[in-house]
Amino acid sequence: MVYPDPSSRSAQLYARASQVMAGGSTRLTTWQAPYPIYAASGSGCRIRDVDGVERIDFLNNYMTLIHGHAHPEIVAAVQEQAARGLSFAMPTENEVMLAELLCGRVKSFEQIRFCNSGSEAVMVAVKAARAHNGRPMIAKCEGAYHGMFDPVEVSHDANPGNWGDVDAPARTPYTRGLPENVMRDVVVIPHNDVARSRHLLELNADRLAAVIIDPLPPRIGFVPATAEFLRMVREVCDRHDIVMISDEVASFRIDYNGPQHVHGFDADLTTMGKIIGGGMPVGAVAGKKAFMDVFNPTRGRPLASHGGTFNSNPMTMAAGYAAMRMMTPEAFARLATLGDRLAEGLRAAFRDANMEGQVTGAGSLWKIHMNNRRYTDYRSVHALPAERKRLDGLYRHLLNAGFVMGPTGLIALSTAMGEKEVDDFCGAVHEGLMGIRRASGEAA
């Protein structure tokens, strides 16, 4: 079956969904025109849709499923826990086990708390920072995505029409109606621009609760934060008692000891999500005791509130522990080798097709771009309309060739894959690029 097909079961389900959900969907990133493809089941690196079409999954629920679908050990852990009870108004040993595992891997993780999404984790971390130093503002990089919390949504979707002067990037709202005072309390800094960012941070230092960065930001095209940029942020935070938050909801995937080990820095607080829940909803904030102590209830009312009916629910904790325990240093190394093979294969595909394009990323996280610009920050990565169109063409070609990647060129590998799947994917990308070239009349 070729996508799109108005007679497909997915199209029918979407017609039903459109009656009861705005735009027929509850998740922006799973919606697509003319209709989203509905999943029926997944096993290993394969996902099967409701029309029986099987594809190899290079998206893995937006970077979450590091072992692919329905890994037997994760399924068993979830089934065993389900039989013992789904959730309680009591903590469980599962929570202690996952907390110990994660705190044992990253130097700056002295303590941890769990919640149910990456967005929540970022909100909890920002609240902790405000409670720590009593200040209202945060600074964030232009274009960085940190989830749905009001202040971090600012400028995550800035575009050439509204992003303003790079010396002081404009604060742009995503959601209409974002209160002016929320916008005012956000300082937007250019990723990797040490001089401009330092200036903006110093200018607002006495009102800044936190600076939130991402060492490998997905929406800034996986352009890694440079050592100089990270050093500058760490130094300004130390000098002014500002909390340095590292958002690793996505990038925690790149190394056994996390991106802070790879990039050589220690954050005060770190947010996580995705892989640490083994496929179940999850978020976490970890950090140094001095910063996590705002949540400590043992001396009376804590400085920062952090409730949540489903925080560290035993199902998520069981799945997360099973998944992370299997992510040994060897498993991370194997994924990184597979990632390098993928990047090389994709670069060769662009070369052979004689098309402009590049691949960025690290470990098991990669992104395809349809240009050869030199990337430093969000503005240089931001795709032009013609590039978006070519990428969309590639995405749709891949869907019909039996592969799922993100519509923005996002790729996340899983341990369920091998060299064959990676090579087949690169072959399909090559074919797709040739098709795009032919269609645009660029063929030599």
Ligand SMILES: Cc1ncc(COP(=O)(O)O)c(C=O)c1O
């Ligand atoms: C870096 C980063 N932070 C935060 C989030 C939000 O996480 P969630 O979708 O679990 O709320 C995401 C989601 O993709 C992310 O990539």
